[in-house]
Amino acid sequence: MASGGDPNRPGGGRPRTRPRPAPASAPAPASGSATPAVAAAPAPAAVLLDLDRLIHEPCRLAIVSALAVAPALGFVELRQMLELTDGNLSVHARRLEEAGYVECRKTSGGRLPRTEFRLTAAGRRALARYLAHIEALVGAARP
Numbered sequence: 001m002a003s004g005g006d007p008n009r010p011g012g013g014r015p016r017t018r019p020r021p022a023p024a025s026a027p028a029p030a031s032g033s034a035t036p037a038v039a040a041a042p043a044p045a046a047v048l049l050d051l052d053r054l055i056h057e058p059c060r061l062a063i064v065s066a067l068a069v070a071p072a073l074g075f076v077e078l079r080q081m082l083e084l085t086d087g088n089l090s091v092h093a094r095r096l097e098e099a100g101y102v103e104c105r106k107t108s109g110g111r112l113p114r115t116e117f118r119l120t121a122a123g124r125r126a127l128a129r130y131l132a133h134i135e136a137l138v139g140a141a142r143p
Contacts, residue, residue: 054099055130059084059092064101064127067119075115093117101126 055061062082067073073081079089096102101123105116119127 051133052126052130054095054101055126057092059088060096061130063089063092063096063117064119064123067102067117068124068127072116072118075117078117096123099126 055064059082063078066078066081075089078084078093079086082089084092093102093104097104099122100120103118103120105118107114107116
């Protein structure tokens with residue numbers, strides 16, 4: 001099959017793609033136009049694009065939220081609390097660590113290694129910005 005997709009899938013086996021959002025600003029007036037450009041209000045899609053995509057993913061939001069209310073959590077505690085697999089927690093925690101939102105400390109106390117996670121100052125600021133953004137969206141959506 002040329003498309004490489006599943007013919008039983010909606011859309012004729014073609015992979016789904018997201019349409020690109022329209023620009024948030026109004027186009028410039030044509031040259032010689034007497035009407036000045038008026039800034040358009042940001043489209044809802046453009047506002048949603050401002051969300052921190054790293055935190056917006058549900059597993060990562062859960063990790064950051066759990067760490068926001070605890071000074072530190074061990075790998076096993078966090079895994080059980082969020083009901084994630086070892087692999088899921090490892091991958092998402094690594095992404096948050098690479099962004100500087102989470103600090104990971106590995107220690108060896110006794111026979112077993114211990115991995116502990118803490119939310120960094122940058123992670124707290126990112127979570128506060130994310131929550132403020134969500135609150136603004138909810139406020140704008142209410143009548």
